[in-house]
Amino acid sequence: xxxxxxxxxxxxxxxxxxxxxxxxxxxxxxxxxxxxxxxxxxxxxxxxxxxxxxxxxxxxxxxxxxxxxxxxxxxxxxxxxxxxxxxxxxxxxxxxxxxxxxxxxxxxxxxxxx
Amino acid sequence: xxxxxxxxxxxxxxxxxxxxxxxxxxxxxxxxxxxxxxxxxxxxxxxxxxxxxxxxxxxxxxxxxxxxxxxxxxxxxxxxxxxxxxxxxxxxxxxxxxxxxxxxxxxx
Numbered sequence: 001x002x003x004x005x006x007x008x009x010x011x012x013x014x015x016x017x018x019x020x021x022x023x024x025x026x027x028x029x030x031x032x033x034x035x036x037x038x039x040x041x042x043x044x045x046x047x048x049x050x051x052x053x054x055x056x057x058x059x060x061x062x063x064x065x066x067x068x069x070x071x072x073x074x075x076x077x078x079x080x081x082x083x084x085x086x087x088x089x090x091x092x093x094x095x096x097x098x099x100x101x102x103x104x105x106x107x108x109x110x111x112x113x114x
Numbered sequence: 115x116x117x118x119x120x121x122x123x124x125x126x127x128x129x130x131x132x133x134x135x136x137x138x139x140x141x142x143x144x145x146x147x148x149x150x151x152x153x154x155x156x157x158x159x160x161x162x163x164x165x166x167x168x169x170x171x172x173x174x175x176x177x178x179x180x181x182x183x184x185x186x187x188x189x190x191x192x193x194x195x196x197x198x199x200x201x202x203x204x205x206x207x208x209x210x211x212x213x214x215x216x217x218x219x220x221x222x
Contacts (some may be wrong), residue, residue, distance in 0.1 A: 031208070042201070042214035043158070050208060056176040058209060090157055102148060105157035 002026050006091050006106035013081045013113050021076040021109050023091030031072040031094045033058070033103070034066065036087040043090065049074055050097045081113045117141060120202050120213035127220055131192045135216045137185040137202030147178055149187050150201040154217065158201055171221075192220045 007022045033048035043059030049068040065077040090108045094101040120137045127133050147164035157210055164176040166183055175188040197220045202213035
């Protein structure tokens with residue numbers, strides 16, 4: 001069972017470069033989200049989607065774009081990477097946006113911006 | 115006031131001990147509550163949901179007090195494998211807010 005798959009697992013970028021973090025789930029989950037985790041900060045919500053074609057901003061959306069063209073995929077784009085975006089990024093999904101649904105997390109992408 | 119607050123710890127306990135973690139949340143409209151476990155450099159994993167009536171899963175007991183906006187997790191008979199960071203999580207209008215976590219270290 002693949003669950004939530006994130007690629008790449010590690011990435012080093014130079015300031016100003018762009019890249020896309022991939023997230024895919026095979027559980028037919030409607031709800032998907034992206035978090036970043038920094039030391040001493042806990043997980044913070046970047047963007048989320050309640051279904052294909054619908055996205056919304058979380059707590060820290062600046063510098064990131066998302067799209068949800070299919071139920072399975074929810075890529076996160078960094079348009080112009082900055083050192084402040086060095087972090088561990090987690091993608092998560094749940095069956096729907098019902099508040100009682102737990103979220104399933106991917107393994108994470110460790111991103112360093114030089 | 116931070117939305118979800120936890121004591122960061124670490125809590126150092128011997129095997130077999132009972133340990134309790136507390137968490138407070140600021141938004142009274144919060145709809146659902148969870149405890150997640152996160153091992154070092156790994157993804158968070160759901161430990162258990164928290165219900166108003168209190169709920170138990172083996173050695174783990176979770177309690178919710180909506181009036182005080184307070185959540186607790188009790189771990190009985192601690193195992194070495196319980197060493198991890200425990201995240202208190204609150205769901206409001208389809209978005210999860212995570213506490214910073216409480217670190218537990220169980221020693222032989």
